[in-house]
Amino acid sequence: MWGMIATWRMAVEGLTEGANTLEKGGSAEEAIVKAISEVEDFPYYKSVGYGGLPNEEMEVELDAAYMNGTTLDFGAVGAVKDFKNPIKIARRLSVEKANNFLVGVGAEKFAHKEGFERKTMLTDRAKIHYKNRVHKLNQQENELTPYSGHDTVGMVALDQQGLMTAGTSTSGLFMKKPGRVGDSPVIGSGLYVDSEIGGATATGLGEDLMKGMVSYEIVSFMREGFSPQEACEKAVAKLDQKLKERRGKAGDLSVVAMDKKGNYGVASNIEGFSFAVVTETKAPKVYIVDKIKEGKCHYEKATQEWLENYMATRTAPLEEEWKK
Ligand code: SD4
Numbered sequence: 001m002w003g004m005i006a007t008w009r010m011a012v013e014g015l016t017e018g019a020n021t022l023e024k025g026g027s028a029e030e031a032i033v034k035a036i037s038e039v040e041d042f043p044y045y046k047s048v049g050y051g052g053l054p055n056e057e058m059e060v061e062l063d064a065a066y067m068n069g070t071t072l073d074f075g076a077v078g079a080v081k082d083f084k085n086p087i088k089i090a091r092r093l094s095v096e097k098a099n100n101f102l103v104g105v106g107a108e109k110f111a112h113k114e115g116f117e118r119k120t121m122l123t124d125r126a127k128i129h130y131k132n133r134v135h136k137l138n139q140q141e142n143e144l145t146p147y148s149g150h151d152t153v154g155m156v157a158l159d160q161q162g163l164m165t166a167g168t169s170t171s172g173l174f175m176k177k178p179g180r181v182g183d184s185p186v187i188g189s190g191l192y193v194d195s196e197i198g199g200a201t202a203t204g205l206g207e208d209l210m211k212g213m214v215s216y217e218i219v220s221f222m223r224e225g226f227s228p229q230e231a232c233e234k235a236v237a238k239l240d241q242k243l244k245e246r247r248g249k250a251g252d253l254s255v256v257a258m259d260k261k262g263n264y265g266v267a268s269n270i271e272g273f274s275f276a277v278v279t280e281t282k283a284p285k286v287y288i289v290d291k292i293k294e295g296k297c298h299y300e301k302a303t304q305e306w307l308e309n310y311m312a313t314r315t316a317p318l319e320e321e322w323k324k
Pocket of ligand 1: 047151152170171172173181182183184202203204205206207
């Protein structure tokens with residue numbers, strides 16, 4: 001059996017590429033790096049790689065992580081500027097004996113020394129998003145939340161040899177403070193994988209996801225014998241409830257998981273979360289997830305209309321509201 005699951009609709013092209021590798025017997029490591037790089041390179045996805053949304057100072061700072069579920073090696077970068085594929089830097093760091101998680105200037109020095117490709121990651125389109133947001137902020141109080149339809153990519157892959165891997169890549173929260181690092185590169189929170197059990201990855205409000213170390217929690221539930229679907233539902237319901245009880249509200253929490261047999265699961269406390277999945281027996285497809293209700297999360301295949309509308313809105317010309 002082989003398979004791959006990922007957060008959000010935008011992962012499906014990358015996932016399809018990754019599936020080609022897995023189908024031919026390629027490794028889950030190669031598949032995930034290829035799949036996530038593809039998402040990073042696509043300029044219209046607003047929270048990943050090239051075209052990612054900038055921080056408060058209009059700079060794109062990227063977080064990414066990679067984990068090998070057999071050796072438990074991991075590599076991660078935080079707040080990295082102007083490198084084309086942060087996931088590749090994370091993967092490279094995973095083979096170091098120490099210094100596996102580097103941030104800011106340190107991460108950039110490492111990437112430069114290792115010859116990773118540099119690229120200006122701020123696009124004209126992202127600048128318009130930024131200026132429109134500043135304009136709105138000047139008009140009204142606005143809380144820092146994940147961009148609606150936010151797009152952090154998180155993936156879990158299983159190959160024919162039984163290796164499982166997980167990876168994430170994001171520009172984090174739109175308008176974050178310079179130097180802010182979210183949950184995505186934090187092992188246990190943004191992602192976790194153990195080839196003997198399964199893997200999970202999360203997207204949403206990093207500051208809340210980290211309060212529950214949600215990916216590790218899901219893998220722990222799977223270790224106890226819960227299916228990936230039950231494990232995702234339990235982890236999201238538990239954290240959502242805890243946050244509401246103790247803090248009065250819970251941020252966006254969405255997760256996906258796959259076990260070592262290729263069974264998968266998903267849960268979210270928001271409407272409109274989407275995910276993509278492929279297995280040996282199922283072609284790559286996108287599903288739309290309903291908000292968790294009474295501990296259960298339902299999902300349905302995305303309609304053709306939804307898929308077309310998604311791409312049309314992502315690529316539509318942007319209005320420069322700040323000029324009006
Ligand atoms: C973060 N979890 O940096 C990320 C944001 C995210 O889709 O998932 N956006 O907090």
